[in-house]
Amino acid sequence: MKEVNKETLKIAAEKLLFDMEDSQYETLLNEFHVIIKQLELMDNIEDLSSYSPLSFPYVDESFSLLRDDEVIEETLLNKEEVLANAKEVRDGQIELPKVVG
Amino acid sequence: MNFEAIIGLEIHVEMKTKTKMFSSAPIRFKAEPNTNITYLDLAYPGSLPRLNKQGVINAIRVSHALHMSIDDTLYFDRKNYFYADLPKGYQITQQDRPIGKNGYLEIEINGQKRKIGIERLHMEEDTAMQHHYSDYTLLDYNRAGIPLVEIVSLPEIRTGEEARKYVEKIKEIVTYLDVSDGKMENGSLRCDVNISIRPFGSDKLGTKVEIKNLNSTANIETAIDYEILRQSSLLIKGQEIAQETRRFDEAKKETVLMRVKTDAVDYKYFSEGNIPPVHLSKEFINHAIETSNELYDQKLERFLKDYKLNEVDAKILLSSKELADYYDEAAKNSKIYQPLANFIISEVLGYLNKNNIAISEFNVKPSNISTLVDLLNNKEINSKQGKDIFQKMIETNKDPLALKNEMGATLITDKDKIRNDVLEIISQNPTLPDDYKNGKTRALGFVMGLLMKKNKGKVEPNLANQIIKEELLK
Numbered sequence: 001m002k003e004v005n006k007e008t009l010k011i012a013a014e015k016l017l018f019d020m021e022d023s024q025y026e027t028l029l030n031e032f033h034v035i036i037k038q039l040e041l042m043d044n045i046e047d048l049s050s051y052s053p054l055s056f057p058y059v060d061e062s063f064s065l066l067r068d069d070e071v072i073e074e075t076l077l078n079k080e081e082v083l084a085n086a087k088e089v090r091d092g093q094i095e096l097p098k099v100v101g
Numbered sequence: 102m103n104f105e106a107i108i109g110l111e112i113h114v115e116m117k118t119k120t121k122m123f124s125s126a127p128i129r130f131k132a133e134p135n136t137n138i139t140y141l142d143l144a145y146p147g148s149l150p151r152l153n154k155q156g157v158i159n160a161i162r163v164s165h166a167l168h169m170s171i172d173d174t175l176y177f178d179r180k181n182y183f184y185a186d187l188p189k190g191y192q193i194t195q196q197d198r199p200i201g202k203n204g205y206l207e208i209e210i211n212g213q214k215r216k217i218g219i220e221r222l223h224m225e226e227d228t229a230m231q232h233h234y235s236d237y238t239l240l241d242y243n244r245a246g247i248p249l250v251e252i253v254s255l256p257e258i259r260t261g262e263e264a265r266k267y268v269e270k271i272k273e274i275v276t277y278l279d280v281s282d283g284k285m286e287n288g289s290l291r292c293d294v295n296i297s298i299r300p301f302g303s304d305k306l307g308t309k310v311e312i313k314n315l316n317s318t319a320n321i322e323t324a325i326d327y328e329i330l331r332q333s334s335l336l337i338k339g340q341e342i343a344q345e346t347r348r349f350d351e352a353k354k355e356t357v358l359m360r361v362k363t364d365a366v367d368y369k370y371f372s373e374g375n376i377p378p379v380h381l382s383k384e385f386i387n388h389a390i391e392t393s394n395e396l397y398d399q400k401l402e403r404f405l406k407d408y409k410l411n412e413v414d415a416k417i418l419l420s421s422k423e424l425a426d427y428y429d430e431a432a433k434n435s436k437i438y439q440p441l442a443n444f445i446i447s448e449v450l451g452y453l454n455k456n457n458i459a460i461s462e463f464n465v466k467p468s469n470i471s472t473l474v475d476l477l478n479n480k481e482i483n484s485k486q487g488k489d490i491f492q493k494m495i496e497t498n499k500d501p502l503a504l505k506n507e508m509g510a511t512l513i514t515d516k517d518k519i520r521n522d523v524l525e526i527i528s529q530n531p532t533l534p535d536d537y538k539n540g541k542t543r544a545l546g547f548v549m550g551l552l553m554k555k556n557k558g559k560v561e562p563n564l565a566n567q568i569i570k571e572e573l574l575k
Contacts, residue, residue: 015369017183055372059174060379069118069155072125075139082135082143082242092134093232093239096185 004032104298104336106329107306108258112271113249114281115227115289116159121246122226123150123193123376130287134241142246144189149375156248157200159280160224161386162393163250164201166274167219172200173381177224177373182366185240186228194251196370199223206274208266217267218255225249256295261325265318268292272318276422279394285316292321297342298332307332307342312356314348324349328356400425408438417446423460424450431467437478444474448491465494473501480561486510512561519552519565523572526551537573545569 002008006025009032013019020028042048079092088095120127124141140148157175164171176198179191201222207214227247232239252271258264272290275281282289292315297307312328315321332342347356395403397419404415404425418428428445435441449470453463473494477487482505490504497504505511513519526548527533537544548569552560 015367056377058377060377063154063379063385065152065377065379066154066157067125067151069120069153070125071120071127072139075125076127076136077138077140077143079133079135082138090237090239093241094135094185096238096240098233098236098238 004036005029103301104329104333105301106259106296106298106325106332107256108260108264108325109256109295110252110254110258110264110267111293111295112252112254112268113227113291114163114252114271114275114283116156116248116250117279117281117289118153118155118159118248120153122153122156122224122248124148124246125151126246128247129243130282132243134239134243137243138245142188142242150193150373152376152379153248156224157381158389159248159278160200160222160250161381161389162278162280163252163275164204164222165390165393166278166396167201167204167206167222167252169201169204169219169222171386172198172202173383173386174198175200175376175379175381177376178370179373180225181369181371184228185238186231187245188229188242192225192228193373193376194225195223206267206270208263208270210263210266215263217257217263220253220255222250222252225251261322261329264294264325265322268318268321273397277394277397277400279422285318288316291315294321294325294328296325296328296332298329298336307336308344310342310344311346311362312349313346313359316351320349320351323354324356327354331356404428408432408442410439410442414439414442414446417450418442421460427460427463427467431471433471434468435471435474437474440478441471441474444477445470448488452491452495464498466498469494469501476501476505480563481505481512482510483512483558483562485558486512511559513556513559514561514564516564516568519560519568520572522552522555522560523548523565523569526555527572534573534575544573548573 006029009025009028010019083089083092083094086094116122118128121139121142124139126137126139126142129137141150152175161171176195177193178196180194180196181191183190199221202220204219204222205216206219207216209215227244227249229245230241230243232241254267258267268285268290272283272285275290276283284290285292294312294315295309296312297309299305299307310328310332312324315324328347335342344362346359346362348359349355350357401415401419404410404418405412408415410418419425424445427449428442431441431445432438449460449463449465453460473487473490476482476490477484482490486505486508489508490501490510493499493504493508494501499507530547533544533548545566549562549565552565552569
């Protein structure tokens with residue numbers, strides 16, 4: 001596994017478009033070390049070769065997660081709500097500075 | 102030096118569902134901007150994605166039509182990037198487990214069938230529409246979240262023509278399955294091209310160039326052919342090909358540089374935690390396949406076998422799914438399939454082409470066309486009357502039988518009346534029988550002309566022909 005140090009955290013933060021105080025990186029690094037220690041406990045379990053990694057505890061078999069293709073009008077936002085957070089609005093659309101050539 | 106091109110295509114197809122892939126917002130083409138949006142589409146806190154069943158069914162249908170193996174468990178991932186067209190900060194896609202894998206389609210080049218391999222088909226969501234103006238950009242989130250399938254070919258395409266035919270085949274499949282409009286001009290089918298060239302015989306790949314902004318199949322062919330020439334001439338001059346993204350300039354018919362690619366973007370893919378994996382039963386997958394619409398090739402086979410149409414006409418009718426459906430609907434009401442096809446091809450298509458409208462905008466009911474063709478075929482009206490009634494049907498949308506009565510469009514079939522008229526004409530031109538017997542066949546046409554003139558063209562022609570012959574030979 002890739003070593004987690006302050007440098008790795010700084011690179012990750014930059015990719016996620018934020019930055020923190022040095023002391024906050026220290027706190028985060030300590031938390032990471034705790035997590036990694038816990039993960040290392042897994043190494044004590046013998047022979048995991050027949051198990052594939054899981055990203056979820058279960059696979060849904062009930063189809064309840066599949067929604068019928070029907071419009072639910074009540075969930076629609078009106079245009080004013082949609083544009084409420086926009087700094088600049090023009091012609092019913094959100095206006096941004098142009099960033100492509 | 103001779104070069105060969107290595108071309109791979111990535112095609113995005115917008116699904117024709119009522120709602121978006123992960124939210125219940127409607128999909129309405131050309132709706133007022135920013136009006137088809139729910140909380141999820143704007144990534145409001147607390148909103149969760151819920152999968153559109155029809156979107157999944159459509160993806161299964163396309164995968165099956167492309168001979169792919171279908172994954173029976175749905176997994177979704179997040180493709181993270183920071184851009185205003187997707188407010189969540191990521192796009193929900195299927196990176197690790199695409200629903201379709203390892204398929205192919207067949208195209209025909211110079212009469213030879215050729216298989217093009219398809220690596221994967223995955224479901225994802227569309228992004229917001231951006232309209233770029235001279236110094237600002239406008240965002241319309243109506244498109245954000247529309248279901249897409251992305252179809253990624255293997256790099257097995259070699260020419261612009263092959264690429265065009267590949268895209269046309271995909272378009273044909275998605276439109277015949279009725280899972281998409283498949284209109285490149287409206288952006289419901291979009292194609293990116295990856296192309297590199299290498300000397301023939303080499304197994305080393307050249308530098309890959311991506312071409313975007315291709316809005317017609319013809320442009321795909323032109324852009325690729327141009328790009329092959331551009332890259333070849335660079336290599337011949339000993340220059341390097343830069344890894345870049347280019348776009349097609351329609352006016353100049355050439356590709357132009359958009360941006361040079363530096364490092365590959367790291368999308369930091371990881372599992373979409375808000376959508377647990379969903380296992381699809383065999384029954385669900387089979388049902389999706391069994392209930393899917395006929396594909397072009399199946400429809401062609403049926404038109405030839407059941408309707409006994411000739412292949413040229415069948416292919417004309419199948420040139421668009423809407424036209425094929427129109428014929429199918431008309432045929433339900435008919436037993437004379439070939440005359441019906443002839444009429445639709447010559448009269449209906451003629452009208453549509455002349456007025457530059459689509460069959461979907463043509464308001465005459467298919468069953469009315471079959472009735473009209475029956476009238477013509479049974480010789481109850483002649484072709485001139487048929488054309489007049491057809492014109493009135495377009496104008497008034499009335500039933501052809503009602504119009505026939507209204508317009509007094511009947512044919513004279515009274516044998517005695519016809520014979521009397523014929524005898525009168527012959528008596529005024531007494532040399533005609535001898536002329537006819539001596540081989541001057543135009544005597545018959547002469548009598549027919551006068552007979553039709555006298556009766557304003559309303560004599561049943563076969564019957565008239567028979568009686569004139571009888572009288573001339575007496």
